[in-house]
């Protein structure tokens with residue numbers, strides 16, 4: 001595999017990877033669940049607590065001014081990272097899940113009985129349940145895009161599901177089970193033709209592909225910091241300003257108000273309108289360091305390297321007996337799902353763990369997808385920039401041993 005950067009230098013920035021698990025060097029292939037954090041992210045958060053800790057936007061003292069400045073600077077950095085036109089279009093949330101719930105409940109408040117929402121069969125529960133609940137609350141119609149045999153969205157069926165009553169299409173950019181990269185710009189263009197808005201779940205994308213919300217022309221884009229080398233508990237909702245302005249407030253309290261009296265309350269402008277209470281300040285600082293970490297890389301070279309590792313892992317897996325890959329889309333990234341014929345996924349994952357290999361087994365929070373595939377679960381390995389060929393070789397050797405043992 002050719003590479004124009006040093007993976008060993010990159011890997012050395014991740015302290016958690018320098019340890020053993022169950023007496024073996026740790027092989028971490030579960031980055032789709034959460035990525036590991038580089039030292040720079042850990043240092044930024046420690047540094048904030050050690051030198052700059054104060055509440056933001058409130059106190060008239062030096063420490064609060066420093067904290068506010070650092071906090072708001074990250075908003076500018078994230079704006080530029082996803083190429084959003086305006087900084088107030090970047091809303092802090094706890095993660096992708098909260099961002100989707102915010103849109104479901106706030107944009108949802110503008111919908112009426114009989115309006116239609118379209119999701120897809122490959123969605124994570126986070127992009128199913130909020131819409132299901134909203135549909136029940138408001139008597140909306142929830143439609144689901146089926147998949148092709150290769151694990152891609154059936155775009156012909158999608159075109160037929162769209163009607164003049166479609167108010168929102170909520171789809172994932174990359175499937176956390178199949179690795180399928182969906183053609184988002186095309187989906188957005190088709191949806192806009194009937195006047196529907198589009199929410200894109202970028203949870204599995206941010207660590208791999210550069211995001212340009214203007215090129216995609218999506219109306220909402222959501223992601224979590226912890227899946228892009230940043231901390232847990234912080235995520236982003238990007239939304240087009242005119243839409244966010246038209247949407248009612250969701251959660252309420254301090255920070256999101258302009259004026260409160262017992263006769264009524266007026267609300268703050270974007271982005272604060274959707275950010276009640278003391279925010280996750282250290283999380284935002286850590287996210288800023290994660291953005292800087294990614295921006296310091298040659299993203300094209302990184303993607304090329306990851307894709308090489310991905311193809312290598314797929315080929316190695318297929319060289320073993322009784323392995324079936326789940327999902328074979330023309331464009332895939334990040335995750336590879338597979339099953340071992342005749343064996344339960346949990347047994348395999350446990351035996352791999354005993355050999356220091358961390359992969360995921362189960363339904364991956366995509367039970368409707370599993371149902372459509374007729375599977376109880378899969379094994380899933382997921383790749384990040386710090387993985388190397390040795391990780392894949394160790395995984396394959398351990399899997400080989402496990403299959404022989406069984």
Ligand SMILES: Cc1ncc(COP(=O)(O)O)c(C=O)c1O
Nearest residue numbers: 095096097124126176201203224
């Ligand atoms: C595709 C997808 N969407 C949404 C989520 C939810 O992310 P979070 O738990 O960080 O809110 C995940 C997490 O695995 C995911 O993979």
